[in-house]
Amino acid sequence: MLREKVTQLLQEAMDENPSLFLISLDIQGNNDIKVAIDGDNGVTVQDCIAVSRKVEHNLDREEEDFSLEVMSIGATTPLQQVRQYKKNIGRVLEVKTNAGTKIEGTLEDATDETVTLTWKAREPKPVGKGKVTVHKTETIPYEDIVEAKVMIKF
Missing domain, CATH: 2.30.30.100 (SH3 type barrels.)
Structure with missing residues (x-):
């Protein structure tokens, strides 16, 4: 359930900024959510903040507690897409x-x-x-x- 909701929210965030795209989404057993993004023109801190807010503001911590980390891929990270x-x-x-x-x-x-x-x-x-x-x-x-x-x- 959580993965589906996060995936949907990430897609909405990518639709709002089409130059960004999702590299990976990892959710650990304790609802530790890690998101890696990239962009056609790179990724700014503001891009990471916007994606983070899109997810965080649309999930209910009362319903399910979670931690969220949104990051851009590193310069030495292998290409995946x-x-x-x-x-x-x-x-x-x-x-x-x-x-x-x-x-x-x-x-x-x-x-x-x-x-x-x-x-x-x-x-x-x-x-x-x-x-x-x-x-x-x-x-x-x-x-x-x-x-x-x-x-x-x-």
Whole structure:
């Protein structure tokens, strides 16, 4: 019952601010509610407050006691939804695949089924000694991605 009500209230909050989207909702046995959100343009403290108020002001503590925490996902949190990939086009990602490979490249495109990464690599020359820089591109289906994180460069 509580999960259904919270889910409904979160959907209403997302409808009021369409740039926000829900990443996760976790409700522990003691009604400890944890909500993680993200946004197409990032998430401000005001966004978290608005979502928190939407949920908190529409639940009755007399009926069921609860604690509520609304947070934005961290910069190093792995990407989980297609919408997160799409908002990070142009940024550098580190992607681990089911095959055990790790690719660090620029996210060039994100469709509903795949992501496309580009990067430069040093490879041996086809003829002679030495190495040459080559441009690589790989399109990876989401189901082949174990983990993808935005790489923060300073």
